[in-house]
Amino acid sequence: MRTEFHHQLDALNTDLAHMCELAGEAMQRATLSLLTVDLDAAEQTITELETLARLRHDVDHAALTLLARQAPVASDLRAVVAAVHIASDADRMGGLAGHVARIVRRRHPESALPSEVVAQFSEIGSLAVDLADDAASVIVDGDPVRASRIRDDDAAMNDMHRRLFSTVMSPQWSHGVPAAVDLVLLGRFYERFADHAVAIAARVLFRSTGQTALHPGQ
């Protein structure tokens, strides 16, 4: 039989999954603004981060209340502590989408992307959204297929980041310093976004087993 505690924990996890989805939507919108040089989409990305921040506040509060009222132990306790970390990761993912949008805003009306990397950023953006959605799924049902896809997508993200870095650092680079700097920062924001999705999946595994099985990049 499900206890009151478990119903409250389910509600907490629903909120966490929603936070991941919101972070994914934020990165999707930020990527769209980057690819299409759309200032409105960039502004909207930044404005809507407020929703994520509010949800994080609610989750933190709900987690503290659960700990205080129910004093859970063992895997129940780990699940609540994991929730606090996951909320922090998802909030930060939104923050990174905001960073992407801010670069779009700073460069507007010019594009931050030289034409030869547009396709690459389209792919990087899709990977980021998949990672956020998979993290949401893993939170809700611990789906091992999705958890392993997170690992694969994170590896793909790291490859893309390395390729981007090589492109920018090569002697053939012809777009000057400001474009190079923006691309490297953008690459880092997406890569960190992926790292937080990996960290969330690792936390979900930890909360059930007490062991971590995934190692997020530093």
Added chain:
Amino acid sequence: MRTEFHHQLDALNTDLAHMCELAGEAMQRATLSLLTVDLDAAEQTITELETLARLRHDVDHAALTLLARQAPVASDLRAVVAAVHIASDADRMGGLAGHVARIVRRRHPESALPSEVVAQFSEIGSLAVDLADDAASVIVDGDPVRASRIRDDDAAMNDMHRRLFSTVMSPQWSHGVPAAVDLVLLGRFYERFADHAVAIAARVLFRSTGQTALHPGQ
């Protein structure tokens, strides 16, 4: 009278302060390796992060044990949850020092710093070490003078980061793309290091008041 719980909480805070000090030492060594192009110091920075990771694991374990055995409420509960966040921030500060050291390693035997920014990075490095030490102090005794110095030093760090960014992005920049990219990444690592110190101070205030008074940058 101090309870068993409060003695354990004191021990936890001693470990957290030690984590901040270790993160500060890591950034000090990383900065030294950057300023003097010292590969050994860079390698040592990276190797010694293991100590910080181990300590973080111990703190997380001690916090879970405290929650499970003592079921604290109100400000005691907030203090333990804050400890889990602070451990994560301090660990990440060490990770950022590791990133600085990795740039030194990648560029060795060349310097990552054009001569005109060496003095600036020396100052940035000192600020970072002060921030880590002040965070340690705030954890131990909630010293309001140190907490307000953290705010000032973070503002100074943000100024330096902006100045560095302008230098690199200006048409007068003459050191090419790879040097520009490394400087921007280095600037970002130090700035994030400062943000985590600010976040730690904010958590310490939160644990006593239930309100946050400092707002770390995204």
